[in-house]
Amino acid sequence: MTNDKYRTAVDAAAIYSETDLHGMITYINDQFCAISGYSREELIGANHRLLNSGHHSPEFFRNLWRTIADGRIWKGEICNRRKDGSMYWVNSTIVPIMDDMASRVEKYISIRFDVTEKQELLEALQWRASHDVLTALPNRVYLHDRMHQAIAAAHRHQRSLAVCILDLDGFKAVNDRFGHAIGDMLLIEVANRLTREMRTEDLLARLGGDEFVLLLDQVDELLLPAALQRILDVIAVPFHIDGNLLNVAGSLGVSIYPKDNEGPDTLLRHADQAMYEAKQNGRNRYRFFDVSISNETRAAFQTIECMRHALERDELELHYQPKVNLRSGTVTGFEALLRWNHPARGMLLPDTFLPAVERTDLIIDIGEWVIDRALQQIESWAGEGHHRPVSVNIAARHFQLPDFVERLRILLGRHPSVSPHYLDIEILESTAIDNLEHVSQCLIDCQKIGITFSLDDFGTGFSSLNYLKRLPAQTIKIDKSFIRDILHDKEDLALSEAIINLSRTFEREVIAEGVETSLQESMLLGLGCYLAQGYGIAAPMPAHEVAEWAAHYEFTHK
Incomplete structure (x- = not known):
């Protein structure tokens, strides 16, 4: 009767199970079978590890077991794996049941609710927020976060990284002549070519339009010019898009940390400035940002000083x-x-x-x-x-x-x-x-x-x-x-x-x-x-x- 008390109290929509102290399944309801894809016969007597998706760390489960073994309730969201290999998420409450003398834990009951759809919506939101929809490359938000990490690592290990902005020369002409659909297909193929040139430690992102960012980690400044030229050569090879032979080229601007000892936003601005210098010097080439003669740096300093005076003179409102x-x-x-x-x-x-x-x-x-x-x-x-x-x-x-x-x-x-x-x-x-x-x-x-x-x-x-x-x-x-x-x-x-x-x-x-x-x-x-x-x-x-x-x-x- 005691078991029935717990089981009948659970809402029909809940996923219910009971396990012994070693995690062996002793009881499940129909909803548990339905969501997991396993039959009752396959689950009863099996260890709960059967559902492990590999999504959570060992420490996650150690904390869980430590909590319930101490007689405390554990609540949280768990990603499990169905019999067919697909994943599902459940909001889980695991309750230790004490014996009649209330001196030790006798078993555990678990009440779960399916939150897979909510998690999938959130994952879609996360992906959309950090990726370019057209090329599936990381976008500015993702790039900014990765640059923070790369700069911190470069500072810690005393090594260099290069921030490169690539702008396509001739892309507007393609759009004007062949239309935006062909232009989009060209951008996708450019992204694919560049991706094949990237090392595992590098990152390729799209800022929008025909601008891409290459974050090259752990660079050797002596070998970097040859790597930049390879990137330009890859872009210069004609593209076959929907029966059309398309020719574009690239202009690359490069800023190097810690020579250019700035944060992500400034490094990007400096690379962008160098890219425009490459365009002005004939295109299909690369230029390094010259830290010593940065007009932008001087302009930023002037703005800071003017803002300080504006605060003092009560010009802000x-x-x-x-x-x-x-x-x-x-x-x-x-x-x-x-x-x-x-x-x-x-x-x-x-x-x-x-x-x-x-x-x-x-x-x-x-x-x-x-x-x-x-x-x-x-x-x-x-x-x-x-x-x-x-x-x-x-x-x-x-x-x-x-x-x-x-x-x-x-x-x-x-x-x-x-x-x-x-x-x-x-x-x-x-x-x-x-x-x-x-x-x-x-x-x-x-x-x-x-x-x-x-x-x-x-x-x-x-x-x-x-x-x-x-x-x-x-x-x-x-x-x-x-x-x-x-x-x-x-x-x-x-x-x-x-x-x-x-x-x-x-x-x-x-x-x-x-x-x-x-x-x-x-x-x-x-x-x-x-x-x-x-x-x-x-x-x-x-x-x-x-x-x-x-x-x-x-x-x-x-």
Whole structure:
């Protein structure tokens, strides 16, 4: 009767099994047989290792067995292998059952639910976020992560790596003459040829259009010119595409680390600059970036100095873009967006000045200025009777400071009348992934104060269930690149829906960025996403325009 008590209590949709202390299966229900593909006779008496997919490490299972052997419940997701060799995922709860004297574990029961479809959707999202759909090569997001790793390894082992940007000469002529379909087929074949030239330690990525990046690890600078020439020679061989003989060539720009001792973004910019020099010198050739005469480096330094003066002279200001509830027609908060009121060039958007300072400590000073001004604005609005939450964007260099939480406490202390829960901090998904343990603890510490967090640009990085579980952000922001084409791109629609469903599963709010049309609003409402922001709702505006806009919006949408 005791066994029946456990078995009959399980929902009919659950996958149920019982094992002895050695992992031998002693009981299974019909759902277990259905999902695994094994018969009852094949499973009873067999060890649970029969289902091992090889996806998890030995340490994963050691931790599992250590937990249940101690009499504690284990919960988690496990990838198993069916009889036919295919994989399936289950959300599993394993419960140790004590004997009647409650002195030792007698057996284990396991209750599982099939989450394969959810995992497949997530894997599709991860792949799309990190790969170019046309060529299946890694994209800029994947490349950026790999470059961080390669630079760290090169520094650690005192070796060199080369970052090469390849641009096809004559590709536009092919597109114009033969059409985009032939052009796409040519890009695929170029990718295939280049892939065959890569060593296992190298990486080939596509930035978009006809631009490719070759990340060559552990390079010998004496042998590198010959390798670069081979790449150009491979591209110069005529292509036979759909009955057409096509001729293109390549221009290569190369930056070498640590000779060019910079981060991924700067190395790419320097390689790009060298590539244009190759084009200007006749094409079908390579050029190395000359660190000693970098005009771009000097320009970046000048921008940093100008930004430092702009901060000192109070030339920076915040504009506020509304976040609204599409279903109720209410304004739920605002995102504070930085602007530079340049004395000569007028109002500048952050893309024109922030990239130059993101890798310097100046970005920390700017970030703290933004938080302070946002708190000041919240305080001002509250004095007018309006309680409006405000979110601010924090750069990776700033957020990953060891004393970030203490710095935040000091800023909050300057505005004691502001309740911390009116401040929301937005961090990029890539920032969270780069230092998951620190970021997770930082979020927890900040939330103890009362501050909320949003995970920005979700879907463009290496999104995973593990990150969502370990990052206690209250809000997930769907990147505008998905929303832009949601009406006519089935993949963007499916991925947006997946993000919305994942957010609901993990009890997170979800907000869509970049909403521009009423049709997009209707689509999002139908998918169950009620929060949105974008130029279709309102452009970022100075603080003094907010009250009038908010009153008009809520009046016309209720």
